[in-house]
Amino acid sequence: MHLPTMPEAAEQWVAQRIVAAARSRADSLAVVMGPISITYRELDRQSNRLANELVARGICKGSLVGIAVERSIGLIISVLAVLKCGAAYAAIDPTYPTDRVTAMCSAIPLSLLITTEQGLGMRPPFGAPRLHLDRDGAGIDARPDRFDLVETGPNDLVYVVFTSGSTGVPKAAAVHQAGWANLMQWFVSEFDLVASDRNLIVSSFSFDITQRSIVMPLLVGGQLHLFDGHAIDSEGMASVIHAQNITLMNCAPSAFYPLAESGSGRELLTSLRWLFLGGEPISASRIQAWAEGPQTGTRVVNVYGTAECSDVSSFHILTSYENYVSQGVPAGKPIPNTEIFLLNEAGAPVPDGDVGEIVITGVGVGKGYINDPAMTAARFEQDWREPTMRIYRTGDLGRWSPGVGLQFIGRADNQVKIRGNRLDLGDVETSLRQDVRIRDAVAVKHVAASGMETLVAFLLLEEPHADNSKIVEDIRKAMARRVPSFMVPSCVQVVDAFPLNPNGKVNRKQMESVFLSAAVLVPDDEMSREEVAIAEILQQILDVGHIGRDSNFFDLGGYSALVTEALSEINNHFDSAVTIYDFLNGPTVGDLAACVEQTRSKQETVRAH
Template sequence: MLNTPLLIHEKIDENAKIYPARTAIKGPDGSITYSELDAKSDKIAHFFFDKSSNSAARQPIVPIISYPKVDLVVTLLGIMKAGYAYAIIDPSNPPRRIQSMIETLSLGRNSLIVDDKNLLNDQIKAAHFESCSIEYLLSKSFGETATATKNTVSAEDLCYVTFTSGSTGTPKAVAVKHGGWANLLEYFEQYFNLTDSDDNALSTAIGFDISQRGMFSPLYIGSCLHIPTEGKVDILNLATCIRENSISTIHCAPSTLYLLAEIFGQSSQLSSLKYAFIGGERLNVENLRPWIESKDFSCKLVHQYGVAECTDVATSKILDSPTDYYGRAVPLGCPIFNTTVHLTSDSEIAIGGRAVGAGYINLPEMTDARFRADPCNSGRLYLTGDKGRLNSNGELFHDGRIDSQVKINGMLLNLDELERYILHTQQPNQAAAVKYEPLLDLTQKPSTQTSELIAVVSTTKRVTDADHALKVLRDIRNSLTQVVPAHMLPTRYFLMNKLPISENGKTDRKLLQSVSYFSNEWRTQNEITALDKAELFNYSPKKTPIYGATPDE
């Protein structure tokens, strides 16, 4: 499929002509029709178009600090109409990270930042940036509309920038092109036969790549975007929004869907859903069993693979019979329109075609290392850092990260591989393997202060007491001893009701690595303790201190 789809703002402009009185967005701050969306975004576009016409920069980027709401989407659309790219920064980020994100963009002096919550600290303001609120932009009358600017944006121009930390923890700004994004949204519309009656509920934190398609895919097809709440995603509000508005689609990470399925799967709250587009981390279909086996389940589960550097989605797999995937890995599926997926000689997944983005902002060496010339087609390939494998039927599976290797006691191991083994023990429904570096203790010799490999699991089975929890953890370890070498066996095992979830709806591995997340009270191998709010059990197969804490004798 080689056609060139309308760009996002062009398609929404077309929808405004066809459905002027139809509600485009409903949120905590009210609602807006397609006609109003077009007119208000034109006003904002005119402001930015004037600013860009007086600037030497061809592709300016506008950071915008705001929680999700109707006027945020209006502003994003206006920014794109004017030929700018937007970069959403979630206000819930720590101030230092917000500062780091803005610094990553290397904005010039007097650059404008839309700071809707007045969160910019003195150091950022001292850099001589201009700032204004969304309300300020909408309150000003800029005269003529931005109609004349709409055709100045090309498929090769940037439409948005998203931030990804990767393995370093330092935010990298990833640039996405208009052509790649329009290709993805047209794929959703045509491949899944979505219509103007298929409303979508925003289900992910605002700053992440999955929320960009969550916001604009319904507007692209002429349906309504529902924003359940301003601020962090709340599962109760999301479920209520789905039921009360007969929501057809959601785009979310598996962890978000697990919570929906656990809490509301056996009720009729989710019965209107036609498609759940799931991506961002490994999918464990077993976790959705209460929903899948309920009488009201009719939703198509769509497992999607992709990376922020390639417009978020590269492949899709519709699970026509989801029960077939209980206890099994889910294949990645087929490439989306105008996109290619390859395995290199080192089994690394590479993505080509229109999905490939423009690279990293102000990181030319990293861009050159990861974005390579495509030997089969014109354009570039992106080397994802993900390992892939083909089964005997030619289906592609995600096989962990190349950079998920860690060294424990001088031995290399792959954390993703260990997590798969843990899940295959049939005890847990979620698992995370993390490496913890002990705090430096100057009273001990360096050789005695080794890193620890930790397994954290949750289970849908009811754990009645500490003895039962200890048995679950011992069973997991005993099963692992049958399939993995000794250096891959965790030294500590934790059982939780639920694994913690980060702002982007994925398992919060950084939090699990934090000693402060757990308790200072550790026990010997024959004891196990339920710990406060986390409802956490811990078990060590040998009597050793952990994290520098001394176990009770």
């Protein structure tokens, strides 16, 4: 069964449309980050100067330029400058560990790497010459502020993002001009984007969501706002949304839940027109009260797709939250110039209502993995109806339901999504096995009854240890230096053996079913009243078993989006003033109890005076 779409063709590539918007909205604000802002005139001029510098360094149509710049106005200037040159950019988050950045840069043929002192600074070379926006700033500023846009064709690359790979080497998924322009034109027309729109970016630059977030407002002369706070500061995000009248936002559902669930923060979200959630299934129950509230005029859109197919292939505008709570949120219908098929293992279409692999075809299908021809051949196949087109086998499972369209069921292979970040469990296991203390490792995704997702790893150690908790913490810290934080298991357990199924393979389902929370390190009778109360709060939020004084919030499966919820519950219970930074610096039950006592003592001292 395929899902048809309406024909609609993009008239201009993304860079051309941004340049046109810059000329018509020259004196309007283009990019804002805290107190710093830049007009479209300056965005155009500064990106022209950087484009001239890039050309002087040999960048031309077909070049691939790495961008490893912290979230800043300089990042946006860099993206636009590369596109003006007719080149493509590779999105690299400079906050990733050095080993991961090295793996990314080594995996693709970079002609140049744009960075800053704050970005990659003095970290080791990554296989490509560097251009420092700050260190080389004087030379860039001396370049002409006029630049003739280099013409590109529909099959030329526009950007590359990295996805997790089972070998431990990140796969570089390449998106071309036609697919990207088609997606962005659809966003503009479908959701009536206009110059008064303001979009807020809160996601990592390496995330495919961020690429559309950057472009979306700039196509229509709107404002792009860059969040300059901590990634888990939901209160700060809500404040920016309110203060800057943000109308558009793209993020993973888990990043938005704390905003929707904060009673005091909901009133700060009233300016939002459209909220685009993607990267993982939406838990409708967590946003229902906010979405159906009297102050909410926001329309929520579930966007489904893959990095390999220009990010978004289908969408569904949420309307019936009660149904979604029981039946799940549909992935909906395809965007223009896209078709979606559901095929069985033999490659034949499945009947309506049956589960099949989601296969995508159309203009959005990308160029494959530029560093992995074998995986490209396995995932990207020729469209049997049109030899000039290709299909992409997503590895996702779905079913076609009349009236609602495509429904996402889950993954057919070893890839999972944890809080919006797609990763390959084999990649996690490969990274774990790099530790000489580990004989073998198995990673699984655990979904609690509350819907909370946790990456769990089970380890066989080379030698037994008297204190497994210490070696586990050492292993997690070592892994955090090699891979992004979302690939570091929240819970690690040492086991004596892995359960096997009848064919001799590791029984992952059984391992996930016997998932246990971290061991209690301090008996209950030695815990203070404050520690017992905090333990009970964390038990409820994390949906785990027994918690002791030395139990660590993050080791129990907690993650950034839940910190705000835990903080709110603790401060409400004790009438205390524990901050996010207090929590991050002391995430155990004992640490939090001590912090509660300290903040209450300070409050009492202030009241006494």
